[in-house]
Amino acid sequence: MTIGSQIAWDDTVLPFQLDRSDIRGRVARLDGVLEEVLSKHDYPPQIEALVAEASLLTALIGQTIKLRWKLSLQIRGNGAVKLIATDYYGPSEDGQPARIRAYANFAADQLDPAVGAFGQLGAGYFAILIDQGPGMVPYQGITPIAGGSLTACAETYFAQSEQLPTRFALSFGQSTAAGETHWRGGGVMIQHMPKASPGVAGDGGSGEGGLLQNHDILDGDEGENWRRVNLLLDTVEDLELIGPSVQPTDLLVRLFHEEFPRVFDAQPLRFGCSCSADRVRESLSIYSPDEIAEMTTDEGILTADCQFCGAHYEFDPATLGTGARPE
Template identity: 35%
Template sequence: MMDAAVTPAGDDRVLPFAVEALDVRGRVASLGPSIDTIIARHAYPAPVSRVVGEAVVLTALLGSALKLDGRFQLQTRTDGPINMIVVDFDAPGRLRACARFDAARVEAAMAAGETTTGELLGHGHLALTIDQGGTMTRYQGVVALEGQSLEEAAHQYFRQSEQIPTLVRLAVGEAMGGGDHAWRAGGLMVQFLPRSSERMRREDLNPGDAPEGYEPAAGPGEDDAWTEAKFLVATVEDHELLDPTLTREQLLYRLFHERGVRVFEPLPVEESCRCSSDRILAMLKGFSPEDRADMVGDNGRIGITCEFCSRHYDIDPADVAAAADAG
């Protein structure tokens, strides 16, 4: 545990924190070289890069809560110009991501000025999959995407799946300097976790199909501590989440110094793909001999390119057949 006002800066890390006076816990992320590597490797158009960056930093915030052998995946499938995003987080801090998009539709959206995250994703769903490893049960939460931002989708996920009052802020941008540019991303997540579960109660949602004239009973309303925490987080601006000269500790101190904020050991993250020749062989041997034969190119080899890291594998069909025969 460290003093939030004096700890040195650092990119590519997630910093857990607690504001005990408000019964709030959270994490704040700063991604530099890791997100720049992911985005630059694919040469996505700028609007696509920004949405991918938002998905990656959201995944880092959520996945960093896993145990050492856990895995977290964020995936979107939608009808918008960006029709799919996949982000994998392998604990304790390995990230990889890729996206599929319709280049013509993205270009048209840019020309029309329709480049918000909701406009680019469109309608479909967001799936968040948690695999704690070992004998733990695999869990998946699904949120409908109906033109909202990823921040709003995250809020909806926590309302319906975790029932924990949660607020998420995401920011992605390009840092310029010396004629060069690099992508950066930052994120902040706070959750209201009082010792007494009674303090987390909210008014019930309107049932929608209730008889005409029905009025749901009023609940206790929102807790004052959570109201204050949300107000403070709402003051955070994008440039503060992206500024490489502003440490995450300094940002938290700005927000919560009057209440007292404690920070814990930062969790380093890095761009890292888990593809390998062995994994490619294991995947290929699952195909029938006829299907594998159809994959052979003019050079007599099977060419596979990883969608996440763009690494190309040149596989000898004889090696695949031997692996299949070996079981």
């Protein structure tokens, strides 16, 4: 694919490489995906911002996983926001869309209107989990919440856990077109190609609590290349990130034309949830008859709602749990 190629850019991730600087990256545009993620819930503005940011990070990070794998972000805090959870399901076949879902668990009565979105998390951790499928042990990497944003947390994660200098530029918000308001988001991720034998000088990093930062990892020509490309990324504007007036290919030329950008096939994205009645039934199979009875309504049914997509399920309690009668 050449820089001048045209495709429908909404809900896609476009991988690219900067040949001059040995840096790879991705450009993401979320339109319908972000609208579906957020329209499933009536979130307060602070929660909408966290879920939108986490969804963009998931789209950018998840594009690297293999077919049929799943990548998840989990941000757990001890403040008003208890959990931000996202899932990226790799496509089932080449050329098929990947799927994203996300939700937030929070205590509405603990939200502080005087505190920004990130401040509602308190202390906790940022984790990336990769499920490679049946028979494989899931991978999990964890770093503390730090840096003032989920974006900063993700950058710290890659520096600390993977020793890969990584930078994100994200923007999101509600736009109005043809009289209708809906969510849009976009972002750029850049990442230095891994070194053969990465090493870090000193006893710790320059970040909060001694965590590693990008500039702690690279030096010499690699460090100079990284600083130069970061200065170029600093010039990006919010409307360029969100689109739709600036195509990702045009954005790459505008930002990095002297770095010789080379793009690859774009990955389409869709909102998608893996919940089903069978999955809910399986999750309830561990409960005893007494526990099932406690969850049963006065009408004699047991209900369950998916936290991601809002799907509602109803069951006959006699068919659930360890005491279920055979069919």
